[in-house]
């Protein structure tokens with residue numbers, strides 16, 4: 001089993017690759033980047049980290065699949081079972097402030113066309129898209145490749161983690177006890193589904209003030225993280241872990257049947273067509289196995305409509 005991380009020398013690509021190297025020592029990793037030296041450097045370092053954890057004196061079982069760097073050419077993807085697309089132009093001006101993902105759109109769409117060309121040199125494979133603005137880039141890659149829409153998933157799991165984190169703080173409960181999926185745009189119009197919120201498996205209703213606070217936190221915190229760290233670094237840890245879990249889940253045929261929210265091409269689901277936004281899906285080895293159409297509360301439906309309007313009006 002092999003995962004190719006395109007943009008593997010970048011902050012997100014290298015962190016996702018490192019996380020996969022540790023979590024899944026059985027998976028071959030190829031870090032593909034235009035900066036092949038940096039990709040090879042990260043790959044070598046991650047391979048050493050993988051090796052360390054698998055040595056007998058540390059309780060490992062010796063499993064160490066290859067981790068390599070590779071140039072950004074079609075041939076580098078030939079043997080992959082899953083492609084992660086984290087390639088990006090450098091962070092443009094304005095992209096480190098609220099609403100900033102939109103500033104990547106024009107140039108990352110051009111970059112995505114190049115990557116679509118490399119992808120179509122081989123048979124279709126599941127593609128995990130991370131590059132921003134992720135709803136647009138996922139849509140663009142799908143359209144440019146002409147592949148079955150079920151091959152494409154845009155990564156948006158960080159919102160689900162951020163939502164749980166804030167609710168746990170507000171209610172003073174352990175973070176892992178909170179279940180609250182998020183749908184909508186990876187951006188201003190993210191929609192936590194409070195109608196599905198449970199804490200320790202029990203249904204919980206937040207006040208309107210709490211809901212507003214959670215929404216604002218999820219919308220703003222990635223920019224606080226960028227600001228605190230310095231503009232060169234976005235949310236590498238949550239994204240690296242989330243992307244690694246997602247790529248691993250596709251290799252495994254899903255999250256044990258559990259739905260997760262991802263940005264996927266829609267063809268009538270929720271009344272939307274020819275657009276990518278986050279909705280609950282079940283994953284399989286080929287990508288999306290099923291899109292789930294959940295009943296939403298009235299205000300959640302309105303917010304999802306606003307997400308659709310926001311994405312389609314920015315094209």
Ligand SMILES: NC(=O)c1ccc[n+]([C@@H]2O[C@H](COP(=O)([O-])OP(=O)(O)OC[C@H]3O[C@@H](n4cnc5c(N)ncnc54)[C@H](O)[C@@H]3O)[C@@H](O)[C@H]2O)c1
Nearest residue numbers: 007009010011012013033034072087088130131132134239
């Ligand atoms: N979806 C999410 O939740 C989420 C989270 C964080 C970051 N992002 C986005 O992910 C992208 C990557 O972020 P980053 O911080 O790692 O950026 P980065 O600038 O650190 O890395 C981008 C990498 O892409 C490489 N690259 C450029 N063109 C390429 C090509 N044609 N082929 C292969 N590689 C190429 C660059 O050399 C660089 O190594 C950005 O668009 C960012 O906004 C999305």
Ligand SMILES: O=C(O)C[C@H](O)C(=O)O
Nearest residue numbers: 100101132158222234235
């Ligand atoms: O990279 C960014 O601009 C933010 C990123 O999309 C995130 O959600 O962490």
